[in-house]
Amino acid sequence: MKEYTVEKRNIPSPGGEMKLLILCPTANRKPQDQTPGILWIHGGGYVTGMAGMIYMSRAIDLVKKFGAVVVTPEYRLAGKAPYPAALEDCYAALCYLKDNADTLGCNRNRLMIGGESAGGGLTAALCMYARDRGEVNIAFQMPLYPMIDDRDTESSRDNHGISWNTKRNHAAWNLYLRDITGEVPSYAAPARETDYRDLPPAYTFVGDQEAFYCETLAYIQRLQEAGVTAHVDVYPTGFHAFDMLLPFRKISRQAVAAFEQRYLYAAEHYTAEQEG
Numbered sequence: 001m002k003e004y005t006v007e008k009r010n011i012p013s014p015g016g017e018m019k020l021l022i023l024c025p026t027a028n029r030k031p032q033d034q035t036p037g038i039l040w041i042h043g044g045g046y047v048t049g050m051a052g053m054i055y056m057s058r059a060i061d062l063v064k065k066f067g068a069v070v071v072t073p074e075y076r077l078a079g080k081a082p083y084p085a086a087l088e089d090c091y092a093a094l095c096y097l098k099d100n101a102d103t104l105g106c107n108r109n110r111l112m113i114g115g116e117s118a119g120g121g122l123t124a125a126l127c128m129y130a131r132d133r134g135e136v137n138i139a140f141q142m143p144l145y146p147m148i149d150d151r152d153t154e155s156s157r158d159n160h161g162i163s164w165n166t167k168r169n170h171a172a173w174n175l176y177l178r179d180i181t182g183e184v185p186s187y188a189a190p191a192r193e194t195d196y197r198d199l200p201p202a203y204t205f206v207g208d209q210e211a212f213y214c215e216t217l218a219y220i221q222r223l224q225e226a227g228v229t230a231h232v233d234v235y236p237t238g239f240h241a242f243d244m245l246l247p248f249r250k251i252s253r254q255a256v257a258a259f260e261q262r263y264l265y266a267a268e269h270y271t272a273e274q275e276g
Contacts, residue, residue: 037106043117045172122144137272149191196226209238
């Protein structure tokens, strides 16, 4: 038996119709009330990437091994439409997941958001945006090695990583933020947020020599200081997205195992009741 089904569906978004990939388990299926609905957001520095990256992401095993329902959007990239286009598209996908939870076979009170790199940045931004709008409640967030600070940090300054580095980081942020005049909002660069209260519990991991090391640790620390349950695991590498690009390495296997344990705990213990 195939472990999951994939459906392509177009939904309305502020930029017009947007494609979603919807992955539903056929094996390891749990009762609907125990099935999380996960919005997974692809990476690519806000400027590249596609929904099809779901098949190499951490989320695919959440469907195959643990029976989660996963929705991933083909959000607008910065070359076509800068901030706030990607955030608006991801929020439209999140609302779709909430409104169609019963049809998709997941629990609307167990909604989660996750993603890698820029997808992790959009995860953090979307949690803030959803909290402030008060229309969708998120039970858990998984912003893996997130791209959340447009300003240089100690680890992103003079970084010469192979898969991501200072030069690429500057170019990507400049493209994504090009229409902003004045102060950059925290929905665009979540590291600029000053109020971390009432955000969802969080888990992430990151390499200790990669560009996003400092901003990842700062994000988790600020969540903790605001009373939010948050944890980060750190691995000895400068290879950004090492778990996806170097899956054969020992630390990649360790990172995957730790991530899955944190997810399973969240799936069992965290809920966020929806209004209405």
